[in-house]
Amino acid sequence: MGVSRRNYILMMGSSKRRSCCSSSRSSSWLVMLVLQLLVLMFQLVAFMGLHQGVEAQGSWEIVQNNAGIASMHTAVTNYGTVVLLDRTDIGPSQLPLPDGVCRNDANDESSTVDCTAHSAIFDPVSGTIRPLFIQTDTWCSSGQFDADGTLVQTGGDNDGFSKIRTFSPCAADGDCNWVETTTPLQNGRWYATNQRLPDGTQVVVGGRSTSTLEYVPANGAPVFLDLISNANDAQNDNLYPYVHLLPNNQLFIFANRDSILFDWTTNSVVGNLPTIPGEPRNYPSAGSSAMLPLSGFNGWTDPEILVCGGSTYGAFLNVAAELPASISCGRIAPLSATPAWAMEDMPLRRNMGDMVLLPDRTVLILNGAANGAQGWGNAQNPVLTPVLYTSTAAVGTRFQSLTATQIPRVYHSTANLLPDGRVLVAGSNTHQFYTLTGDLPTELRIEAFSPPYLSGNQPSINNPPSTFPYGSTYDFSISGGNPDLIEINMLSAPYTTHSFSQGQRLLQLQTTVPVEDFFGAYTVTATAPPSAVIAPSAYYMLFAVSQGIPSQASWVQVGNN
Known part of the structure; x- marks a missing residue:
């Protein structure tokens, strides 16, 4: 040379x-x-x-070598801490409760006296874990944050079937813990989905052998939905239905391969959408779904729903782990005059994949397997390579394969966006109890994936707001990055479980042309979403994004509180 x-x-x-x-x-x-x-x-x-x-393909790091529990449900709080949650009827975990604290439960199917934790609060910066105490079984339950940052958690199995629990977050060194409420669900729910609504309530949809939806707090009797009935589906591919709040105040509800528009204010189905081609998409066939980013630049109109992956029918019913996963994605504009699914193929077959909306308005798809379905021992050939989906790119160029992890994440794994732009990946347990040996052992390590955008020069917000009332404007002072290519984007903090992030939402705010000041920074005026229909009141991660590179997020409470 x-x-x-x-x-x-x-x-x-x-x-x-x-x-x-x-x-x-x-x-x-x-x-x-x-x-x-x-x-x-x-x-x-x-x-x-x-x-x-x-x-530029991203990088992986282990941020906790032994969390003590395999997180089946994961949520990031407005303190930047992370709630980890597993089922209780699983026998002892690897994380002990404080001295003298034990869970006594005569109904427990494994350990009537258990002195180990099945929930924890994790600090992704320091890597510290603090055990949390939870009494009733949260196996395959659902959840969502309320406007004040309280995590509301619903249902589960056994003594948790009709339970509502709450968790008011705190810093990692605080003393917050789970509270078991005395008000039960009207219908017990196992494998249901929650979505926060504009009126401050949550709708809880479906569940195994539960063909209704209801509201928390209760608002009338439960409503029957034929879409989530098990009557015509021996495999029950309608569990953990995909529920998205659309900007016209209707709900998009998807189960198996079909979807509806539902008016939650009148409790009525107002539209039936075309059947998506290909395989079943919900648990246990386990695809994933996300509503693509909404934008203030087009008046918050034209929502699109993305559904990717799934399993060959029969992979769960016949425990046929060799059957291939789906390779296809479907994309639909449910409010268009003639809605139709536009299909395209992923680079890899995948079920049990997790979709994470990133602050640059791309979609990260990671975790899962190439064969089989969800369930204990029902999957083979873990998919280690994440892919990035760019919804604004031309068909045929939307997918990019990224750096592979070395840790398989299959059944009962999660992925959540962190305020620093990384993606926290936890869990994976394809066994009835904790099994720390074999090809797919119970996974207690927690990783963080740094997407490609974290290799660039990050901008920073000099004056982040703490609150952002609906329809208001705010002058953001931003340093770094390219002032000609700046966005202000807000992302909700979802409750992630079983390949679906409940309540996940990305909002691109309408902004003015940047104006440079005497100190080299520049000011961008952004307008808050107009109402709770666009942004249900809650804490959001707010990012400045320059040329696709995000800042560190600030937590902002959106609404008129």
Whole structure:
């Protein structure tokens, strides 16, 4: 690569012996040397570019080698801490409760006296874990944050079937803990989905052998939905239905391969949407879904829903772990005059994948397996490679494969966006009890994935607001990044379980042209969402994004509280 030391000496020696020769020969030698140096520079630039290309695929790090529990349900609080939650009827975990604290439960199917934790609060910055006490079984339950940041958690199995629990977050070194309320659900729910509504309540949809939806706090009797009935589905591929609040105040509800528009103010189905082609998409076939980002620049209209992955029918019913997972994604605009599914293929087959909306308005899809379905021992061939989906790119160019992890994450794994732009990945337990050996052991390690955008120069918000009333404007002072390519984006903190992030939402705020100040920073005026229909009142992570590179998020409470 370039001129060797020996050749350089020979060239110099040759030039000295021929110093009497013509100046044209000397010029030729100089030209050759310059060309060699140019080659060296070109090769160096090419090498640096290749190296940057490798870094640009993202990176993984283990942030906790032993969390003590395999998190089946995960949620990020407005303190930046992370709630980890597993089932209780699983026998002892690897995380002890404080001395003298034990769970006594005569109904427990495994340990009537259990002195280990099945929930914890985790600090992703320091890596510290504090055990939390929870009494009733949260196996395959559901949840969502309220406007004040309280996590409301509903249902489960056994003695948790009709239970409502709350968790008011605190810092990692605080003393917050779970509270078991005395008001039960009207219908017991196992494998249900929660969605926060504009009026401050939560709708809880479906569950195994539960073909209704209800509201928490209760608001009338439960409402029957044929969409989530088990009558026509022996495999019950309608569990953990995908529920999204649309900007026209209707709910998009998807189960198995069908979906409806539901008016929660009148408790009525107002539209039936086309059947998505391909395989079953909900638990236990286990695809995933996200509503693509909404934008203030188009008046918060034209929502689109993305559904990816799933399993061949029968993979769960017949415990046929060799059957292939789905490779397809469907995308639909449910409020268009003629809604239809636009189909495209992922780079890899995947079930049990988790979709995470990223602050640059892309969708990260990670975790899962290429064969089988959800359930104990029902999956094979873990998919280690995440993919990035860019909804604004042309068809055929929307997917990008990223750096693979070394840790399989299959049944009962989760993925959640952190305020620093990383994605926290936890859990994976394909066994009835904790099994720490074998090909797919119970996974107690917690990882963080740094998406490609974290390799760039991050902007920063100098004056983050703490509250953001509906329809108000705010002047953000931003340092770093490119002022000509700046966005202000808000993301909710969902409750993630079983390949679906309940309540996940990304809002691109309408902004003005940046104005530079005397100190090198610049001001961008952003307008808050107009109402709770667009942004149900809650804490959101607020990012400044420059050329696709996000700042550290600030927590902002959106609404008129």
